[in-house]
Amino acid sequence: MSYTPCLKDREYYENRYDRMVVTHCRMTERSLDNTIQKSLSEMKEGEDEKSIRAVDECIRTLMLYFEKWQLALDRDKTIKEWMESDKERDEFYENTQPKRHPYCIKCNTEMRIIEKIPYLSYDKKERHRILFMFKCGICDLKRAFYNDGEEFRHEKQKCEKCQSTDLKSEMIDQKKQTIYRDTCNSCGYVKEDIFEKTIEEEDLNYLSDREKYVLSEKETGDYREAQVSLNQLHHLVTSPGWSKDWKSDDSTEEAATPQIKKLDFPDLKELITKVLKKHKYKDITFSNPVVFRRWVNVELSIAGKGLEKKAFLEMIQESLENTNWKVDEKSILVNLGILQCKLEGS
Ligand SMILES: [Zn+2]
Numbered sequence: 001m002s003y004t005p006c007l008k009d010r011e012y013y014e015n016r017y018d019r020m021v022v023t024h025c026r027m028t029e030r031s032l033d034n035t036i037q038k039s040l041s042e043m044k045e046g047e048d049e050k051s052i053r054a055v056d057e058c059i060r061t062l063m064l065y066f067e068k069w070q071l072a073l074d075r076d077k078t079i080k081e082w083m084e085s086d087k088e089r090d091e092f093y094e095n096t097q098p099k100r101h102p103y104c105i106k107c108n109t110e111m112r113i114i115e116k117i118p119y120l121s122y123d124k125k126e127r128h129r130i131l132f133m134f135k136c137g138i139c140d141l142k143r144a145f146y147n148d149g150e151e152f153r154h155e156k157q158k159c160e161k162c163q164s165t166d167l168k169s170e171m172i173d174q175k176k177q178t179i180y181r182d183t184c185n186s187c188g189y190v191k192e193d194i195f196e197k198t199i200e201e202e203d204l205n206y207l208s209d210r211e212k213y214v215l216s217e218k219e220t221g222d223y224r225e226a227q228v229s230l231n232q233l234h235h236l237v238t239s240p241g242w243s244k245d246w247k248s249d250d251s252t253e254e255a256a257t258p259q260i261k262k263l264d265f266p267d268l269k270e271l272i273t274k275v276l277k278k279h280k281y282k283d284i285t286f287s288n289p290v291v292f293r294r295w296v297n298v299e300l301s302i303a304g305k306g307l308e309k310k311a312f313l314e315m316i317q318e319s320l321e322n323t324n325w326k327v328d329e330k331s332i333l334v335n336l337g338i339l340q341c342k343l344e345g346s
């Protein structure tokens with residue numbers, strides 16, 4: 001009954017947070033750059049490129065500063081929450097006992113625990129569970145029960161074509177993918193599940209980007225002091241009327257493309273969550289949206305096993321078709337069971 005504790009030393013969470021900051025800021029920076037490019041490409045005749053660029057660059061710098069500072073301010077709280085959740089998982093594992101010890105259905109002897117298997121949840125909506133394996137000391141019969149008393153029943157897999165249970169299952173481990181193949185011994189039907197492996201490329205810019213995006217304790221302290229006036233400035237640069245007459249711009253576009261379904265952020269959230277759940281994606285989270293001129297950027301992240309970039313892209317593009325939102329294709333990243341991407345609305 002070996003159990004690897006979830007709780008690790010603080011350094012592990014510090015590094016995890018730094019990685020999250022770097023990924024988040026890289027995405028923010030890239031999406032702000034795209035927005036500036038777009039803003040310049042939509043420039044009207046008579047408008048001065050230099051001044052538009054100057055204003056945009058200024059907003060870009062400020063937006064990035066606010067992101068960095070907010071992430072620095074949230075650091076301790078988030079790390080504490082992560083550590084508490086992991087500690088809680090470990091305690092659940094240690095303290096959970098079976099509801100009762102079952103009796104052997106052959107010889108009526110009380111069975112003893114031979115294994116305790118954790119099914120710990122990383123999603124607030126799902127509960128933790130423990131599966132206890134029991135064995136009869138006399139006739140070796142095994143049974144398994146969850147901590148809530150529900151018996152574990154192993155359902156035999158069936159062939160999709162002929163319903164036979166006589167299947168040969170194999171796992172083929174290749175360099176780029178893992179294939180799970182079931183071959184039916186009755187009708188020869190072959191079913192394959194292919195999981196692409198994520199090949200982690202060496203992140204050559206990580207250290208310099210960490211330096212750039214992760215604030216030191218002193219910088220965070222300085223920010224805390226200046227927070228009130230910076231908050232006012234933040235409010236100012238994100239208010240829509242600050243730089244351009246964006247309202248008239250917006251209404252002409254709407255008139256030209258009436259077939260586009262205009263979704264606001266809550267609509268988008270609802271749509272995406274529905275579609276992702278339908279495709280069995282889990283742990284769906286959205287970051288706080290960032291408003292920049294008439295564009296809104298939001299980060300979406302999903303956790304799970306076997307996440308595949310291509311399949312995700314196709315699905316998300318299809319569901320956002322004919323809406324005012326799109327996915328930034330280049331922003332899709334898959335790493336350590338997390339898929340992240342940027343969505344952009346206008
Ligand atoms: Zn027995």
Ligand SMILES: [Zn+2]
Nearest residue numbers: 159162184187
């Ligand atoms: Zn078959």
